[in-house]
Amino acid sequence: MHHVLYPLCAAAAWTAFLYKLRDRRRQAGNPALTAVCVAFLLLAVVFTVSSPSVWEGLDRLVGVPNLSTLVSQGCVVAFSATVQVMLLFWVHPRERAVVKVRRRLLGVAVALAVMTVLFGTTAPREERSTDFVVHYSANPNYALYLVFYVSAFAVGLVDTTRIGWRYARDAPRPWLRRGLRATAVGAAVGLGYCAVRIANVVAPLVGLDMRPWEVLAPLCASVGALLVVIGLTVPAWGPHLSGLPALARRYLDYQRLTPLWRAVALRSSPEVVLDPPVFRALEWLRLRDLDFHLYRRVIEIRDGRLALRPHLDRRVAAVADRLGRAAGLPADDLLAVVEAARLAAAVRDKARGSPPTGDPPADGHEQPGGADLSTEIAWLVRVSRAYRRSPVVRAALAEAR
Template identity: 55%
Template sequence: MHEVLYPALAAVAWIGLAVKLRDLRRGRNPSRVAVCGALALLASTFTVSTPAVWSWLDRTTGVANLAALWAHLCVVAFSGTVQLLVLWWVNPPEAARPRARARLVLLAVTAVAMVALFLAAGPTEPRTTDFVATYAGRPVFAAYLLVYLAAFALGMVDVVRLCWPYSRLAGRSWLRRGLRTTAVGAASGLLYAAVRVADVIGAQMGADVRRWEPIAPPAASLGALLVILGLTMPAWGPRLSEFRGWLRRRRQYRQLQPLWADLHRLMPQIALEPPATTPLGDLDRRLYRRVIELYDGSLALRPYLDEAAAGRAGRIGARLGLRADDLAAVMEAARLRGAVHAYAHGEPRATVEEGGDEPPPGRLDEGADLAQEVARLVRVSRAYAGSPVVAAAVAGRDALPAEETEVAM
């Protein structure tokens, strides 16, 4: 487990650090520096905890299990750094500075105590994967571990206490998600601390603490991964949102294709530039142009709009229980599909059914919301291309065949 899990987490932490280091180019502030420091400490922790690196450090320094001290000091420093980071996130600078200094003093005292206890514990044999379980029974090592775990656990409790409540107040959505993810990661770290405390207590009582040893590495790893994601989320989260938005706009552009293709075939002049079936760039402008072209085409079709087909589609859709948006879409699609047929065959202007409404305007209003209009036109285009309700209405039927009723929309 250690041979695979720890190197993977070290790589993730180093990548996260590389991502955040780019933010420092835009200017240094305590929060950005703290994030970079926390990620560097976490990456160092998992790097030296990798069995191959652990063994290499033992051979190079001649001090058995020095990697354990290094990793534990990094964990405590990481815990303190995350506390400092959250303090700068949730407090104004004048309140954050004195609290940060108090935590730095506590970190320094903890580090000195850990080093002194580690050296006083005496020599050990190299243990790359079960150091704690092997030496937790020694009183001095037990004291060392308890100091380490107390500092780490207090830090994680502080992170949970600060992150989760403040996430409700965070303005940016990705900062809010990052704070909550960090809090969940800190809670997972508390599970790791609980297992290690159980190691110490159980070893003093003569229990075989290796039985619950498999719990500690996954708990520590999950907590570290979530903290890494939480700390970096405000940096990469908005880019993810942008990518998801790009995918949504590309899908909408393609979903408008069936209706646009028929209008363009009848009236090529509506397109001011060569069409792109699968656009990759400048999607906002292309999507806007496609909406305008659809309105230009529908405006040219106004004399031919088939209100009789729209009425039939409305009656069929109402009997099927279609939602209001879908019902409006099948009516508009039937109206346009009938108009396309009439225009293509040179048929005279369609008539409005008795009691029917006048055809809707064919242009996007100045104040209309483009995103809502795109969503509406997508529904119309999908109904235009594949709705059996539209097909039946344009064919002059007032009902669907029984076998088509269940798949109408």
């Protein structure tokens, strides 16, 4: 599990660090953002060093067996404190937050100093990159170190859970509330890691074997860390998710208009098309400037229809209306089918070089559709669907022919 979860979490933490570092350069005076960057850097170091291959390589490089344990666990404690710093700057005025931050930074400095001294007394000589805690938990010196480390980490997690969950209710923005709650939940899940580590100390005293339960430690650490990463970054990228349903609707509308646009504008009146597609197979990738392309598609369909006006025939509309009523179509669908039928007939006649009908629709019915862009799009989508799929349109064309 160490070989999979830890590299995955390291990649997520490094990605989050680089993502927030870009914002940090634009907002150099934001202490909360600085704390977020430091937190992600520490978390990235934790999981990078804890990956077995990096663990063993670092120890060989410095010539100190299991030094990676102290590095990774020291970064864990520092990370926990840094998350608290970030939350304090999020939920308190700067002056009040600074006072609280100083106390926590002093506490973490003392904790790291004590951890270094206690680890030095343990003197673990046998390299253990995947089961270090279980192997050395019976060592009294290491047990003392482990209890102190876990206690310092757990205090930070409890404080993070308390601050995040408490202030999520008062957060002014919905994605900030969700981020605070995700961070609080991630910290709470991390307490499962602390529980396993305390059990590692107690187990030798009562004759229990913790190896079957060891899988819970990296699992809780990894899941908790990923939730914290999500919680600390979601206020920045979460609002974009809120716009995804509307973006998806606009993209679907853009594609649904394609059959009508191709017939009425691209093939029948290509001069009205501003940006003809070079590769038809790649047209569906048009997400950039989607609103502009959707607007242009509506305009080009309307311009193409205007160019087809001499070929629009009221007799085709009458046939489609009669067949649609016989089929029991609802009023809105009936209007769309009638419009699609006379457009299809006009496209066919213009392509054949047939002379104009001399009987175009009356001016009052020249441009049926919506009163604004959204209703216009909805109308043209119905027409496009009927143009492509309606059996009434095909029957009307056959009868009119």
